[in-house]
Amino acid sequence: MSRLTLSQLSAFMKLAETSSFKDAATQLGVSQPALSRTIQHIETRVGVRLFDRDTRTVTLTPAGERLRPSAARLLEDYETVFRELREFVEGRExxxxxxxxxxxxxxxxxxxxxxxxxxxxxxxxxxxxxxxxxxxxxxxxxxxxxxxxxxxxxxxxxxxxxxLKDSIVLACRQDDPLAAIAEHNWSSFEGCRLVTMSPETGLRKMVESGLAQSGVVVERMFNCSAATTVGALVNAGQGITALTRLTMAQIASPSLVWRPLVDPALARxxxxxxxxxxxxxxxxxxxxxxxxxxxxxxxxxxxxxxxxxxxxxx
Incomplete structure (x- = not known):
């Protein structure tokens, strides 16, 4: 038994649906003789009659009834595959x-x-x-x-x-005297307790670069993995810190403020x-x-x- 093509399955299903060569041919956009030849080819390939015909009616044979749900499932799967691919290509799934x-x-x-x-x-x-x-x-x-x-x-x-560029800033509590100064250089950290991010973070490496370029000596505290922990420790009076503007937005603490850092001004x-x-x-x-x-x-x-x-x- 030979396999059928999708176009042959479509012709079979349309004729089974309409029970009319004329109507099926019209909906498929082919001539009646062409549809008749297609159905004959299908029956030859599967080796069994799929339709009983007389001058007035077209009905499915038992073999046709058996094929019909399988053909419908194959055509539905085919449509689903390409619908999903189309949705993917269009960015819709x-x-x-x-x-x-x-x-x-x-x-x-x-x-x-x-x-x-x-x-x-x-x-x-x-x-x-x-x-x-x-x-x-x-x-x-x-x-x-x-x-x-x-x-x-x-x-x-x-x-x-x-x-974008994300600037490194000095961050402290609102009641810290450093908050009253509009702009800082890195010497503002001199002798301070600096609450830091962990050494494997890119931010920590940039802060160390700023301190080194300025020759500033600080006491490094805690080595936190999360910026929110840094913010909580500064809020608790454990020191000040150097973070970025986006990191300050992540912390979103109303009791903390940030001030620009210059000489050098660094940004990631x-x-x-x-x-x-x-x-x-x-x-x-x-x-x-x-x-x-x-x-x-x-x-x-x-x-x-x-x-x-x-x-x-x-």
Whole structure:
């Protein structure tokens, strides 16, 4: 027994549905003789009569009745496969897996997701948060489609597109005398207790660079993995800290303030990290455009204070 083509299955199903060569041929857009030949070819290939015909009626034989549900299922599966593929190609379904730093996630992703989801309700977004090189590693391994993070080693297998600069600032309690000064250089940390992020974070490395360039000696405290812990310790009077503006937005503590740091003024670059050898899905490409839009909003400072405290208190 030979297998039937999809067009032959479609012809069989249309004739079974209409019980009329004339009506079936019209709906299929072929001539009656052409449809008749197709049905004859089908019956020859399967080796059994599928329709009983007389001058007035066309009915399914027992073999035709047996074939009908299977043919319907095959045609439905075929349509489903290509409908799902079409939805994927159009970015209307799928999963987007994003790796990022917690501070970046809280500032960039909510606004981007808010604009993206009404346009692509069938797409699920998964967020993977970590610090340091591990954010790059999950893109390298294929666990994440892309990352929103500082730049990787561009000599490797990743590529980078910058979105914004995230300045390092001095952060302290509102009642700290340092809060009364509008701008600081790194000497403001001299002799202070500095609540720090853990050494494997890129932020810690940048803070150490600023201290070294300024020749400042500080007492380093705690080595925290989470910025929220740093904020809580500063709030508890355990010292001051150096964080970034996005990290301060993540902490979102009304009792903490930040002041710019200069001489040197340092900032980390934040952008989209992708694998050089892997294409993004259409949905992921659409989402990166929303991320770029959100980065423009951040650069312009067009955010409510609860989302990003860009306005310094007096």
């Amino acid at each position: 799928g999963i987007i897996r994003i790796a990022t730093l917690p501070s970046v996630a809280s500032a960039v992703l909510p606004g981007a997701i808010q604009r993206f989801q009404p346009k692509f309700p069938g797409v699920r977004i998964e967020i993977w948060e970590d610090v340091g090189e591990q954010v790059h590693n999950v893109v390298r391994e294929g666990t994440a489609d892309f990352a929103i993070a500082p730049p990787p080693d561009l000599a490797g297998d990743l590529r980078y597109q910058e979105l 670059s934040i952008g989209v990290v992708r694998h050089k050898a892997r294409s993004l899905s259409p949905a992921a490409q659409a989402f990166t455009r929303e991320v770029e839009q959100q980065a423009r909003v951040l650069r312009m400072g067009d955010l409510a204070p609860s989302a990003l405290d860009l306005v310094q208190s007096a």
